[in-house]
Amino acid sequence: MKTIEQLQVLIDDEIHAQYRILEPRELYEPMWYTLSNGGKRLRPVFVLMGCQLFCDDVRKAALPALGIEMFHNFTLLHDDIMDKAFMRRNLPTVHIKWDVNRAILSGDALAIQSNIFIASCDKDILPDVLSVFNTTALQVCEGQQYDLNFERIAEVSVAEYLNMIRLKTAVLIAGSLQIGALIGGADSAWAAKVYEMGDMIGMAFQLQDDFLDTFGNPVTFGKNIGGDILANKKTFLLIKAREMANDEQRAILDHYYASEDFNADVKIGSVKKVFHDLDIDKITIDKVHFYSQKALEILEEIPVEKDRKVELEKFTRNLMDRIR
Amino acid sequence: MKTIEQLQVLIDDEIHAQYRILEPRELYEPMWYTLSNGGKRLRPVFVLMGCQLFCDDVRKAALPALGIEMFHNFTLLHDDIMDKAFMRRNLPTVHIKWDVNRAILSGDALAIQSNIFIASCDKDILPDVLSVFNTTALQVCEGQQYDLNFERIAEVSVAEYLNMIRLKTAVLIAGSLQIGALIGGADSAWAAKVYEMGDMIGMAFQLQDDFLDTFGNPVTFGKNIGGDILANKKTFLLIKAREMANDEQRAILDHYYASEDFNADVKIGSVKKVFHDLDIDKITIDKVHFYSQKALEILEEIPVEKDRKVELEKFTRNLMDRIR
Numbered sequence: 001m002k003t004i005e006q007l008q009v010l011i012d013d014e015i016h017a018q019y020r021i022l023e024p025r026e027l028y029e030p031m032w033y034t035l036s037n038g039g040k041r042l043r044p045v046f047v048l049m050g051c052q053l054f055c056d057d058v059r060k061a062a063l064p065a066l067g068i069e070m071f072h073n074f075t076l077l078h079d080d081i082m083d084k085a086f087m088r089r090n091l092p093t094v095h096i097k098w099d100v101n102r103a104i105l106s107g108d109a110l111a112i113q114s115n116i117f118i119a120s121c122d123k124d125i126l127p128d129v130l131s132v133f134n135t136t137a138l139q140v141c142e143g144q145q146y147d148l149n150f151e152r153i154a155e156v157s158v159a160e161y162l163n164m165i166r167l168k169t170a171v172l173i174a175g176s177l178q179i180g181a182l183i184g185g186a187d188s189a190w191a192a193k194v195y196e197m198g199d200m201i202g203m204a205f206q207l208q209d210d211f212l213d214t215f216g217n218p219v220t221f222g223k224n225i226g227g228d229i230l231a232n233k234k235t236f237l238l239i240k241a242r243e244m245a246n247d248e249q250r251a252i253l254d255h256y257y258a259s260e261d262f263n264a265d266v267k268i269g270s271v272k273k274v275f276h277d278l279d280i281d282k283i284t285i286d287k288v289h290f291y292s293q294k295a296l297e298i299l300e301e302i303p304v305e306k307d308r309k310v311e312l313e314k315f316t317r318n319l320m321d322r323i324r
Numbered sequence: 325m326k327t328i329e330q331l332q333v334l335i336d337d338e339i340h341a342q343y344r345i346l347e348p349r350e351l352y353e354p355m356w357y358t359l360s361n362g363g364k365r366l367r368p369v370f371v372l373m374g375c376q377l378f379c380d381d382v383r384k385a386a387l388p389a390l391g392i393e394m395f396h397n398f399t400l401l402h403d404d405i406m407d408k409a410f411m412r413r414n415l416p417t418v419h420i421k422w423d424v425n426r427a428i429l430s431g432d433a434l435a436i437q438s439n440i441f442i443a444s445c446d447k448d449i450l451p452d453v454l455s456v457f458n459t460t461a462l463q464v465c466e467g468q469q470y471d472l473n474f475e476r477i478a479e480v481s482v483a484e485y486l487n488m489i490r491l492k493t494a495v496l497i498a499g500s501l502q503i504g505a506l507i508g509g510a511d512s513a514w515a516a517k518v519y520e521m522g523d524m525i526g527m528a529f530q531l532q533d534d535f536l537d538t539f540g541n542p543v544t545f546g547k548n549i550g551g552d553i554l555a556n557k558k559t560f561l562l563i564k565a566r567e568m569a570n571d572e573q574r575a576i577l578d579h580y581y582a583s584e585d586f587n588a589d590v591k592i593g594s595v596k597k598v599f600h601d602l603d604i605d606k607i608t609i610d611k612v613h614f615y616s617q618k619a620l621e622i623l624e625e626i627p628v629e630k631d632r633k634v635e636l637e638k639f640t641r642n643l644m645d646r647i648r
Contacts, residue, residue: 023466024466024469024470024473026469026472026473027465027466027469078428078429078432081424081425081428082425082428082429100405100424101405101406101472104402104405104406104428105402105406105465105468105469105472107432108402108431108432108435108465109462109465109466111432111435111436112435112458112461112462112465113462115439115454115458115461116458116459116462119451119454119455119458123450123451126447126450126451126454127443127447127450130439130443130450131443134436134439134440134443135440137436137439138433138436138437138440141351141429141432141433141436142347142348142351142433144429145348145350145351145429146348148350148425148429149348149350
């Protein structure tokens with residue numbers, strides 16, 4: 001069995017093996033710029049971990065896994081245009097480094113490349129793999145649209161938020177695991193169970209991310225703490241806090257979330273105090289635990305040897321451990 | 325055998341049968357707005373004509389044909405952003421009616437929908453169909469990139485131009501026919517021949533379009549004559565003319581193509597005179613005849629009953645007849 005770190009290396013090696021800038025360079029350059037700019041390769045690793053649950057030869061999932069990574073990078077490329085993001089992983093985004101047209105078109109080409117790699121899997125399972133992949137891909141677009149909608153509407157409910165992150169983040173993790181399981185030889189019922197587990201892991205993962213952005217350790221988190229607060233992002237923390245706040249607390253939140261023109265430390269400190277007073281940190285930790293625990297229960301059910309599950313279990317437990 | 329007109333009706337009926345605006349509406353509305361806004365349904369009709377060459381039941385190609393139409397509309401949607409086009413088929417383009425973000429994201433979703441419909445074909449031929457479709461899709465992006473590049477470079481050769489229109493227009497017509505042939509039961513060698521024929525039809529089609537935009541009959545063409553000249557578009561006519569022009573003629577062309585600030589009639593008249601003096605109209609007609617003739621020769625070779633070929637022959641001859 002391969003560890004997550006070994007699977008990450010496998011993916012990075014595969015990306016370098018496939019790397020080629022074709023003509024016209026203007027199209028292919030931004031694709032590889034995006035794809036080769038690191039990242040944790042989380043989604044393709046999930047494809048490989050899904051495969052590893054049922055089969056020893058993870059290499060046969062390598063190209064479809066790469067397809068998933070390409071799809072994910074395509075969504076980042078287009079999302080960065082929509083979100084007017086300037087930087088991504090310490091490099092200028094494609095629409096900033098080149099221009100919006102290049103970002104639209106090379107994103108489109110990356111999406112098509114992802115289809116090519118996904119379609120490289122075995123003929124017998126291709127219809128099932130495509131059905132998972134295409135459904136998931138469409139849901140990711142739906143999630144992004146809801147996320148864009150949320151910027152313009154004042155009141156977002158917790159249920160609406162959870163539905164959005166499920167579509168935008170969790171389903172791709174779930175779909176990655178399911179595709180890996182199908183390639184590994186799982187029957188469709190167990191592959192569907194693996195999807196369910198991935199859905200739970202994805203929810204825990206996104207809520208953990210929301211938590212760490214505000215309450216994380218600045219040394220280990222890797223990004224500046226409080227970024228979501230400064231950008232007035234409607235995260236689980238804010239939505240839950242506004243739901244539970246008394247009039248005074250809601251007034252403080254609405255005051256600080258009405259503009260980006262505040263002293264950063266004052267704004268982060270004031271918002272975090274309201275969150276703390278309302279136990280939002282504890283509530284979020286509980287939510288992450290809830291989803292992680294669900295995922296572990298499903299993992300337990302899957303009828304394969306224990307050592308096949310080790311890495312998935314480690315990943316899921318780590319989601320909880322990092323926010324303890 | 326069904327006529328082109330009957331096949332167009334079949335496609336329009338299928339679009340209406342599939343029409344449903346899901347949630348979030350912000351995502352699905354622009355997709356159907358684009359898709360239901362008429363057009364000649366040329367590419368899906370080619371899928372059906374490719375199928376009809378080898379099989380009586382064209383209905384089994386209906387959903388993949390719709391997938392091709394969706395893919396084509398996705399490219400229009402994104403191209404309209406890149407080209408800053410305000411109108412498409414007498415309606416405001418998506419990025420004008422809504423905004424650029426909606427146009428990017430609903431275009432992405434339309435591309436994914438197209439994959440879903442393409443993947444609905446028979447399991448046995450799915451790998452071959454996807455291989456044609458994905459390769460073609462990537463080439464269409466390459467063609468669009470070359471087209472964008474051409475706006476920024478002074479000298480484009482005839483060979484470069486022909487390569488661009490092959491990628492941007494011809495391969496999708498060719499791929500549509502090949503996918504239809506595969507669904508109709510053609511073996512891979514004949515399906516590849518059908519692709520070759522489609523490539524020739526596509527080249528003739530685009531060159532005819534270039535011709536009609538400048539030399540067409542304003543009553544039957546449907547668009548204003550001279551639009552390409554007014555927009556300083558590098559068409560076959562201009563590129564060939566600049567290649568053949570003497571210094572004086574080239575100076576006239578370069579003068580008028582340097583800006584959009586000219587009296588329309590004066591500009592169109594002056595450019596057309598240079599084209600006429602250089603026999604560009606005749607040269608373009610010859611090119612259309614060349615490609616159409618090649619297509620008809622390949623059609624002749626295909627070993628199926630004559631009546632299966634009638635509509636394709638009619639379409640191809642019509643390309644020549646309209647510019648005689």
